[in-house]
Amino acid sequence: MSLKQKQQLCLQDIRVLAPVQFWAGPTAAGMLADMGAEVIKVESINRPDPLRMAGRGAYPEGERGEHFWNRSGMVIERNRNEYDLTLDLTKEKGKEIFKRLAAVSDVVLENFTVGVMDRLGIGYSVLKEINPSIIMIGMSPRGTTGPYSEGISYGPILEAESGQAAITGDPQRMRLFRSLALPDPLGGFAAAGAVLAAVYHRKKTGKGMFIDLSQAEVASSVVGETFLEYSMTGETAQPRGNRNPMKAPHGCYPCRDRDRWVTVVVESDEEWGKLCEIIGQPQLANDPRFVDTASRLKHQDELDEIIAVWTRQYTPAEAAAKLQGQGITAGPLFSVGDLFSDPHLEQRKFWQTYEQPGEVGPYPYKGTPVRFSKVPFSVRLPAPRLGEHNAKILHEMLGMSPAEIEALERDGIIGDTPVQA
Amino acid sequence: MEQSSKMEAPLSGLRVLDLSQHVAGPFCARLMGLLGAEVIKVEKPGEGDLTRREGPFAGEVPHPEKSGLFLGLNTNKKSITLNLKTPAGARIFKKLLAETDMVVESFEPGTLPSWGLGYEVMEKISPSLVLTSITNFGQTGPYRHYKASEMTLWAMGGQMQIHGEDDLPLHIGRHVVAYTGGYVAYIGALAALNYAQLTGQGQQVDVSLQECLLWCHAQLLVEYAYTRKETPLYSRGRSVQSPVITAGDGRLLFLVLVAHKWPQFTQLLGVPELAKDPRFLLEEERVKHVEEFEETVLPFMLQHTSDELAKMAEEKGVPLAVLKNTDEVLSNPQYKHREFFQEVEHPLAGKLIYTTPPYKMGDYKPVVSSAPLLGEHNEEIYCRRLGIDRKDLANYYHDGVI
Helix, strand or coil: CCCCCCCCCCCCCCEEEECCCCCHHHHHHHHHHHCCCEEEEEECCCCCCHHHHCCCCCCHHHCCCCCHHHCCHHHHHHCCCEEEEECCCCCHHHHHHHHHHHHCCCEEEECCCCCHHHHCCCCHHHHHHHCCCCEEEEEECCCCCCCCCCCCCCHHHHHHHHCCHHHCCCCCCCCCCECCCCHHHHHHHHHHHHHHHHHHHHHHHCCCEEEEEEHHHHHHHCCHHHHHHHHHHCCCCCCCCCCECCECCEEEEECCCCCCEEEEECCCHHHHHHHHHHCCCHHHHHCCCCCCHHHHHHCHHHHHHHHHHHHCCCCHHHHHHHHHCCCCEEEECCCHHHHHCCHHHHHCCCCEEEEECCCEEEEEECCCCEEECCECCCCCCCCCCCCCCHHHHHHHCCCCCHHHHHHHHHCCCCCCCCCCC | CCCCCCCCCCCCCCEEEECCCCCHHHHHHHHHHHCCCEEEEEECCCCCCHHHHCCCEHHHCCCCCCEHHHHHHCCCCEEEECCCCCHHHHHHHHHHHCCCCEEEECCCCCHHHHCCCCHHHHHHHCCCCEEEEEECCCCCCCCCCCCCCHHHHHHHCCCHHHCEECCEECCCCCCHHHHHHHHHHHHHHHHHHHHHHHHCCCEEEEEEHHHHHCCCCCCHHHHHHHHCCCCHHHCCCCCCCCEEEECCCCCEEEECCCHHHHHHHHHHHCCHHHCCCCCCCCHHHHHHHHHHHHHHHHHHHHCCCHHHHHHHHHHHCCCEEECCCHHHHHCCHHHHHHCCEEEEEECCCEEEEEECCCEEECCCCCCCCCCCCCCCCHHHHHHHHCCCCHHHHHHHHHCCCC
């Protein structure tokens, strides 16, 4: 299947078969697709990406609509620039087609739990016989081998297991708050990078490989220094709330309106002096309680009160602007609404407006966090409808005739409507 | 010490100059080094990467070769000192560029061009070179010169408004944002490298940490775009979907109570009659009955230890994990099996534990080598590789060029 582009894309020579679902897998596939790879999302009408069906995903204007499986916001957000193929991988015919596609693909990317692909008969040991230079990545929760490799997982579970959660919280009052489930997108980022390293390797050597990613290890890697510090000092990582052992003031302060906040960080005595001027209390610069970092760290409660009195007069943007104007680190807490109307993101054209043709009108979605100076980002393809490219892929890549494709539809191997719908 | 595998290192042959400091850039470059790239860290003469000043320190005495954060992020690299601001330094840098595939940097936007070392200059020397630039807010836009830190990035990435407690927004802690940016930069760097292999052309890769965080919102962005409402399910404060709850022994538990797990959870709680209760089954309804949810759940959790609850959860198929401390993670048998951590002796800082890449590439086994001493490879790179005379090296050193 050819992708004749006027604009060369970074990953245009890479074809990815991606039986992925939820967040981690689609993040990896989505990064590659956004950078120009030909990504074929593989689902099944018996088991589409649950995010098509979940109901908890947002629907435009809160209306599910008739073909709700093609109107799910999370799918439209995460799967643009991709093709979609449905295949019943539990049936022989589905497996056969998957294998034939793997024969002409560069990468297989999956985020099932351990063993699923092998049990389906399309694991790495099978695929590498068909295509010795295939690169396959398994994005399992904890790796494919080991005493705890079995078992499902969710982002918050991995946060707790990995040591990532140990650094979060207010030491005064650790109780009910929520997880941000970061291991999911982080796992996706790590996986996409691993795939590209394997592609680099293959261009050098002609060899493929299996990449065994552990989402738990990805979660641990972003607190890597806590393990090193433990080996150095014997101390386990403790949560610090919003404070920092090296800097004061360092905190989150209430602003004028209800539930609006600004963060402020002072990095030096010089900055402290400037802040004192800004808040109209120049005498505090040399106050023995605050004159240097060591003393400021000892009197943080008093410091925080003093700053809060000042920030309560302003909106977050006003307070931050006054401080940033003097070179002091300050950042407003943005709500989602703030982000969508943020002048910086607007000037960078971060938000990308696109449609789901025939299903959802134009809305803004997240763009790309990586820009290439020679390759402008674009949404080349909308997020695919379920099974949207079945005929195109089977005909163009495998040479199947319309009759063969119809037979597959009749047998329920492929389709465009979920069986549950 | 691990034995290297017979498989060639995935990124062997890749030549990287790492000009970056702190966490994001060094982490990205470290990952390249761990997978076989040659990474030369270019540090400012005299003080080096500012992270060398960040504690805690081995032996508790501040020392530029003993910073835990620096050591962990700069393994598998060489170090040269070079003052890029000086004309002589810039000249030497250009000689290095001629033999480089990739430059990683994290300077404030406009810094390299102000030194006459912007991408356009690099491109003339090496047309296929990739420059990966990692910053807080990107190379362009009204915030590009804003000062930022971990906490302010969480705030401006929209994460902090929905995290923490009702009356106290919380940031995640440590350097999670920076590491995230490092992972994303790695993708961009290798993608640009692929483009260079296809077309012979390099380019500049612009990574914004704020924008990386905007890929870390579950359905928050889409829900707002579709309804112009900030969903209470993702408000700060008490969560009924992915809550963090205290057990009787004071340990914290992370639970995932998506709709199809709620019935099993009611069995764990001993209130199976609530399995289909419309107040609780769907998360969108549960969030309207937070007090009732807490009355049903919290007292029960406080009556049992974390071990008991973990066992019950496993029996009932409820996703629940006890928050593990640093030492518990280190002794996790799954991690031991995977050999995720390596212990390596550093000449000055002693035996330290490092992470390895969170994935196995074929049968390649990365070997962690300690972070370099400041300027440790000056002689190797300048004299032996670039052919600079030792006497000239001494003059450069005297003049603060090296």
